[in-house]
Amino acid sequence: MITYISNNYHDIVADLVQHLWLALIPVVVGAVLALPVGYLAARRPALYQPIINLGGVIYSIPSLAVFLLIPVVIGVGVLSPLNVLLGLTLYTLALLARTVADALISVRGEVTEAAVALGYRPIRMLFGVELPMALPVLFAGLRVATVANISLVSVGALVGSGGLGNLFTSGFQLGFTEPIIIGIVLSMLLAVVFDVALVLIQRQLTPWSRAGGRA
Amino acid sequence: MITFDAVTKAFPGGNVAVDDLSLELPTGQITVFVGPSGCGKTTSLRMINRTIEPTSGTISIDGEDVSAQDAALLRRKIGYVIQNAGLFPHRTIVDNIATVPLLNGVAKRQARERAAELLTRVGLDESLGSRYPNQLSGGQQQRVGVARALAADPPVMLMDEPFSAVDPIVRDGLQKEFLRLQSELGKTIAFVTHDIDEAIKLGDKVAIFRVGGHLAQIGSPQELLDDPADDFVADFVGRDRGFRGLGFVTAEKLEVEPVSAYTGRSSDGRLVLDGDGRPTGWAVEGRDELRALPASFTKEDTLRLVTDLAITSPAGAAVRVDADGMADGVVAHEAIARHLTALRRESER
Amino acid sequence: MSTLAVVPMLNYFGYLFDAANWKLSADNSIPVLLVQHLIYTLVAVLVSALIALPLGLLIGHTNRGAFIAIGLGNLGRSLPTFGLILLLVTMVGVGVVPVLVALTVLAIPPILAQTYAGIRSVDPAAVDAAVGMGMRPRQVLLDAEVPMALPLIFSGLRSALLQVVATATVAAYASLGGLGRLLVDGLSRNEYDQIFAGAILVALLAITLDYLSAAVERAVVSPGVRDTSRRRTRGSRRSAQTPVEDTETALSTPR
Numbered sequence: 010m011i012t013y014i015s016n017n018y019h020d021i022v023a024d025l026v027q028h029l030w031l032a033l034i035p036v037v038v039g040a041v042l043a044l045p046v047g048y049l050a051a052r053r054p055a056l057y058q059p060i061i062n063l064g065g066v067i068y069s070i071p072s073l074a075v076f077l078l079i080p081v082v083i084g085v086g087v088l089s090p091l092n093v094l095l096g097l098t099l100y101t102l103a104l105l106a107r108t109v110a111d112a113l114i115s116v117r118g119e120v121t122e123a124a125v126a127l128g129y130r131p132i133r134m135l136f137g138v139e140l141p142m143a144l145p146v147l148f149a150g151l152r153v154a155t156v157a158n159i160s161l162v163s164v165g166a167l168v169g170s171g172g173l174g175n176l177f178t179s180g181f182q183l184g185f186t187e188p189i190i191i192g193i194v195l196s197m198l199l200a201v202v203f204d205v206a207l208v209l210i211q212r213q214l215t216p217w218s219r220a221g222g223r224a
Numbered sequence: 225m226i227t228f229d230a231v232t233k234a235f236p237g238g239n240v241a242v243d244d245l246s247l248e249l250p251t252g253q254i255t256v257f258v259g260p261s262g263c264g265k266t267t268s269l270r271m272i273n274r275t276i277e278p279t280s281g282t283i284s285i286d287g288e289d290v291s292a293q294d295a296a297l298l299r300r301k302i303g304y305v306i307q308n309a310g311l312f313p314h315r316t317i318v319d320n321i322a323t324v325p326l327l328n329g330v331a332k333r334q335a336r337e338r339a340a341e342l343l344t345r346v347g348l349d350e351s352l353g354s355r356y357p358n359q360l361s362g363g364q365q366q367r368v369g370v371a372r373a374l375a376a377d378p379p380v381m382l383m384d385e386p387f388s389a390v391d392p393i394v395r396d397g398l399q400k401e402f403l404r405l406q407s408e409l410g411k412t413i414a415f416v417t418h419d420i421d422e423a424i425k426l427g428d429k430v431a432i433f434r435v436g437g438h439l440a441q442i443g444s445p446q447e448l449l450d451d452p453a454d455d456f457v458a459d460f461v462g463r464d465r466g467f468r469g470l471g472f473v474t475a476e477k478l479e480v481e482p483v484s485a486y487t488g489r490s491s492d493g494r495l496v497l498d499g500d501g502r503p504t505g506w507a508v509e510g511r512d513e514l515r516a517l518p519a520s521f522t523k524e525d526t527l528r529l530v531t532d533l534a535i536t537s538p539a540g541a542a543v544r545v546d547a548d549g550m551a552d553g554v555v556a557h558e559a560i561a562r563h564l565t566a567l568r569r570e571s572e573r
Numbered sequence: 574m575s576t577l578a579v580v581p582m583l584n585y586f587g588y589l590f591d592a593a594n595w596k597l598s599a600d601n602s603i604p605v606l607l608v609q610h611l612i613y614t615l616v617a618v619l620v621s622a623l624i625a626l627p628l629g630l631l632i633g634h635t636n637r638g639a640f641i642a643i644g645l646g647n648l649g650r651s652l653p654t655f656g657l658i659l660l661l662v663t664m665v666g667v668g669v670v671p672v673l674v675a676l677t678v679l680a681i682p683p684i685l686a687q688t689y690a691g692i693r694s695v696d697p698a699a700v701d702a703a704v705g706m707g708m709r710p711r712q713v714l715l716d717a718e719v720p721m722a723l724p725l726i727f728s729g730l731r732s733a734l735l736q737v738v739a740t741a742t743v744a745a746y747a748s749l750g751g752l753g754r755l756l757v758d759g760l761s762r763n764e765y766d767q768i769f770a771g772a773i774l775v776a777l778l779a780i781t782l783d784y785l786s787a788a789v790e791r792a793v794v795s796p797g798v799r800d801t802s803r804r805r806t807r808g809s810r811r812s813a814q815t816p817v818e819d820t821e822t823a824l825s826t827p828r
Contacts, residue, residue: 069783071739073756074772080765081585087765156651163653164743167760174655181659181747189660193653200651275705299707310702314720314795324706356797372706382705 013187021176025195028172031093031165032158032199039101040151046102047109048135057110064103072096072164088169097161101154108150112143145218148211155207156200163196173199225251226272226380226412231281233267233437241267242437245281249429254406254413256427258420259460264437265416269382272414273302285380300324303373303381303411307389309365311357317343317368318353324376335375342371347401363394370402374409383415387422399425420461424449424468432457446472450571470528470564475521478530478563480544480553493539501550503543520545531560587766588755589773601754603774610741610751610778617673617737621680622730629685629729633692633722634714642689649682654740662747672749676740680733687729691722721798727790734786738779752778 014021050060067075075096080087083095116139124138140147163174171178176192179185212219226249233242242264249255257265270276271283274295283290290298311320319326321339326332340353346367357365366386373381387395387402403426406413417423423430424445431442434456441453449469452458462468486495493506496514505514520543521530533542534557542560544553588594596602632638658675665671695718703717719726745753755771758764 065783066780069735069779070776071735071742071779073739073742073753074775074779077756077768077772078776081769087760087768153650160651160653163655166655167743167746167757174653177653177656177659178746181663184663186660186663189656189663193656193660196653196656197651204651273705275701296707296709299705301707304702304705306698306702306705308698310696310698310700312699312703312717312721313696313797314723315797327707327712356795358797369702372702 010187010190013185014191017188021191021195024171024173024175024192025199027170028159028162028174028196028199031090031162031170031172032097032155033203035094035097035101036151036155036158039098039154040105042098042102043105043109046106048113050106050110051113061107061110064106067099067103072100072161073167075099076165076168090165090170092168093162093165093170097158100161101158104154104157105147105150108147109143112146112150113139115146116142141215144211144215148207152204152207155203159196159200159203163192225249225286226255226414227282227284228268229282229284231268231271231278231283233264233271233276234279240437242271242278245437245439247431247439247442249412249414251286251412252410253428254415254426255429255431256415256417256423257431257433258417258423258427259433259440260435261418262435263433265418265431265433266384267437268433269384269414269416272380273299273304273382275299300328300376301378301380303376303378305369305373305381305383305386307385309357309369311365311368311372313357316354316356317360320357320368321372321375323372328376339371339375342374343368345374345405346371362390363398366390366398367401370405379412381411381413383413385416385418388417388419395422402426421468424461424471432460467528470531471526473527473567474523475525475527475530475544476523477567478523478527478555479559480555481559483543483551483554486539486541486554489539493537495539495543495551495554497551503545503551506538508538517543520549520551522546527560527564530555531557534560584766585769588759588764588770589766594770601750601758603755603770606750606752606754607774607778610738610753610775613669613673613676613741613749613751614734614737614782617676617680617741618730618734621677621733621737622684624677625681625684625729626688626726629688629726630692630714630719632685633689634718636693639689642685645682646686646689649679649686652679654679654736655743658740658744658747667748669749672741672744672747676737676744679740680737683732683736684726684729687732688722688726691725691729692718694725695721720795723794724790724798727786727794731783731786731790734782735779738775738782742775 046060050057076092077087079085079092079095080089083091085091120142121134121138124134129138162170162172163177165171166174166178173192173196176188176195180188180192228245228247231242231245232240234240241262245264245268257268259265267276271278272285272290274290277291311317312323315323318336318339321342322330322332322335325335325338330338340350343350343353348364348367348371352360352364357368360368366389369386373383387398390398399422415423415426417426427445429442430445430448432440432448434440440460441448441457443451446469448457448461449465449472452461452465458465483495483497486493487497488494493508493515496504496507498504503517503520505516507514515538517533518536519529519533521533522545530542534540534555537543539556541554541556543551544555546552593599594603597604599605629642632642657679658672661671661675662668699721700713700717703713708717741749741751742753742756745751745757752771752775755767755774759767759769759771
C-alpha cells in the first residue's frame with residue numbers, strides 16, 4: 010500500500026484535485042440556480058408540482074445515462090468533462106430546487122406575518138427574514154447534495170472525467186486493490202470534510218441557534 | 225369497584241411516583257384524580273390497566289386482582305381515553321372506533337354498525353365515519369376517542385386528561401356531553417386532570433394527590449370545598465371555595481318576595497313585565513331604555529347563578545320564573561346572603 | 574483517447590431502431606439485457622429488503638441499536654458505490670454473484686435508515702392507545718406502527734430501488750450484464766448510437782420503475798397517513814417530516 014502511494018503520489022493528488030472541482034462547481038452552480046427555481050415553485054402553487062416532479066424524474070435517472078445523454082443536448086464530445094459538470098449540476102438543481110421550495114413554504118407563518126405587519130417589502134423580506142429562517146433546511150439540503158456529488162463523480166471515470174474514480178478503474182483493470190481502496194477512503198474523507206465544513210459554516214451564519222445554548 | 229391496596233410505584237433511579245396508595249373507586253361513579261405535576265395521578269391511573277406495573281401493592285377490579293389476568297385481555301375490558309386521542313391515522317373513523325370489538329373477533333360489519341351508532345352517541349354526524357382522523361378537528365377527534373373507548377361496552381373507563389388539549393369553549397361542550405353520556409351509561413370511571421375546576425365539575429368523588437404520590441384527601445367535591453384536610457388542599461382547591469360551593473346548592477329552598485314588590489317601585493330599578501307576565505327588563509331612573517335581564521332563574525338553578533344575577537341587576541335582585549317563563553318571584557342580595565348563613569348553620573349542626 | 578465528435582442527429586437512433594438488436598435469440602439483444610437488468614435490480618432490492626426491513630422494524634420498535642441504523646444510513650450515502658463494486662470484483666473475481674451481493678449490501682443502508690426513521694416517526698399517543706386498548710405487541714407493531722410508518726419505509730425502498738438500477742448500470746464495467754452493457758460496450762467501440770440506446774433505455778427503465786413504485790405506494794399507504802407536507806400549508810402546521818428530511822429521504826442515495 011505504502012509503495013503504491015509513494016509511486017503514484019502525483020497521480021493520486023491530481024485525481025483528488027480533479028474530483029474536487031468536478032464535485033464542487035456543480036454544487037455551487039446548482040445551488041445558485043436552485044434559488045430562483047425554488048422560489049418560483051414556492052410562490053406559484055400551480056408550478057410547484059410540475060417543477061418538483063420534473064426534478065424527481067431527473068434525479069431518478071442513473072448518472073451514467075445522464076453523463077452520456079448530455080453530449081446530444083449540448084453538442085460536445087462524449088468524453089468532455091462538461092458532461093460530468095452539467096450532469097451533476099442538473100442533479101444538484103433537481104435536489105435543491107425542492108429543498109428551497111419546501112423551505113420557503115415552511116417558513117411562512119407567524120414570523121413572516123409579523124414581518125409584513127412591520128412593513129417589510131417582499132424582496133427585503135425574502136433576503137432578510139425568510140432565507141435566514143430557511144438556512145438550516147437549506148444547509149441540510151446542501152450537505153446531501155455535496156455528499157451525493159462527491160460520490161457520483163467517480164462514475165465519471167467511465168467517460169474520462171472521474172477524479173478519484175480513475176483510481177477505481179485503473180485498479181480494476183490492473184487487478185490491484187490498493188488504488189481502489191485509496192480512492193474509496195479519500196472519497197469518503199472528502200465527504201466527511203465537506204459535511205463538517207458545511208455544518209461549521211451553517212453555525213457561523215445562524216448565530217441565533219447557538220445563543221440558546223449559552224448560560 | 226376499583227380498589228387500590230397499598231400500591232407503590234418506584235421507578236429505577238429512585239423516583240417514587242406513587243406512595244402507599246389505598247383508595248376505592250365506587251362502581252358507576254366518576255372518581256377524579258387531581259393534583260399538580262408529578263403527583264402520581266397519571267401513574268396511578270395507568271396501573272389500573274397495567275400500562276405501568278406497580279412495585280408493590282394490589283389493584284383489583286370487582287375483587288379480581290388485575291395482575292392475575294392477561295394484560296391484553298384485561299385492557300380490552302377497560303376503556304382508555306388519552307389526551308390528544310391517539311387515533312390511528314391510517315384507519316377511518318369507523319374503523320378506529322371498532323378497534324377493540326375487532327380485536328375481540330366481532331364480525332366486521334357488526335363492529336362497524338356499532339361504531340356508527342357510537343359516533344352519533346358522542347354527538348358527531350355519521351358522515352364523519354368514512355373520514356380519516358387528520359380531517360377532523362381536535363374536539364371531534366377527542367369525541368371519537370371516547371367512542372372508541374366505549375365500543376366494547378366496558379364497565380370501567382380510564383381517562384387521562386382527555387379534555388386538556390382543546391380550547392375552553394370546546395372543552396366545556398365536551399364536559400357537558402360527557403356528563404350526559406355518563407348519566408345514560410353509568411360506567412365506573414377513573415378520570416385524571418390537573419384542573420381543579422374540571423375535577424369539581426365532573427367528579428362524584430375527587431382524590432387530591434400531593435407531589436410524591438401521596439393522597440392528600442378524597443371526598444365529594446362539596447366535602448373538599450367545605451372541609452379541606454390541610455393547607456395544601458385548601459390552596460389547591462382555591463381561595464374562592466365558598467363561592468364555588470354555591471354551584472352545588474339549588475335555589476329550591478330560597479324564599480322569594482312577590483313580584484309586585486318590584487314592579488311598583490320608583491327608585492333603584494323597577495321590574496317591567498310583558499303582557500304575559502314574562503320579565504323583560506329593569507327600568508332605571510333617568511334612562512329611556514330598559515336594562516335587559518341577562519337571564520332569570522328557576523328553582524332548579526344553582527345559588528351561584530342566582531347570586532350572579534342579583535349582582536348584575538340595577539335593583540340588586542334576581543328574578544325567578546316558573547316552567548312557562550312567567551315571573552313568580554324576586555330575591556334581593558341580602559335575602560340570598562341570609563339564606564346562605566342559615567344553610568351553613570344547618571349543616572354545622 | 575479519442576473523442577467522439579458530434580454525430581448528426583439521425584445516427585443517434587441507429588442502434589435503437591436496428592431490428593437485429595431486438596431479437597430475443599441474440600446474446601446481448603436489448604430485451605435480454607433489459608430482463609437481466611430487471612432481474613438484478615429486483616433480486617437485490619428484494620433480498621436487501623428482507624434483511625433491512627425486519628432489522629429496521631426491530632431497531633425502531635425497541636430503540637436499541639439506533640446508532641446502527643443511523644450510522645449505516647449516513648455511511649451508505651457517502652460510500653462511492655462504483656468503487657465498492659470494483660473493489661469486490663477485483664478481490665473475488667468477475668461474476669454475477671459478487672456483483673449481486675454487492676448490490677444487495679449497498680441497498681441495505683437506505684432501507685434500514687428509513688424504516689427506522691419511519692417507526693420513530695409514529696405518533697406515540699397512537700401507540701400508547703394501541704397498547705392501552707389491549708393490542709398484543711405483535712399487533713401493535715403490524716397493525717398500528719407499520720401502517721403509520723409506511724410513507725418513510727416506502728421512501729427508503731424507492732431510494733434503494735433507484736440506487737440499485739444505477740449501480741447495476743455502472744457495474745457493466747465489471748462485466749455484469751444488463752443495459753449498462755450497451756453503455757460500456759458502446760464506449761469502448763466508439764459507437765455513439767449504441768451508447769445512446771443504452772442511455773435512453775436505462776433512463777426510461779429508471780423513470781418507469783420510479784413511477785410504478787410511486788403507484789404502489791399510493792395504493793398501499795392509507796390516505797390518512799399520506800404525507801401532507803406536500804400540500805401547501807402554513808408554516809405553523811407541523812407535518813410528519815421537515816422539508817429537509819423529505820428531501821433527504823426522497824432523493825438521498827447517489828446514483
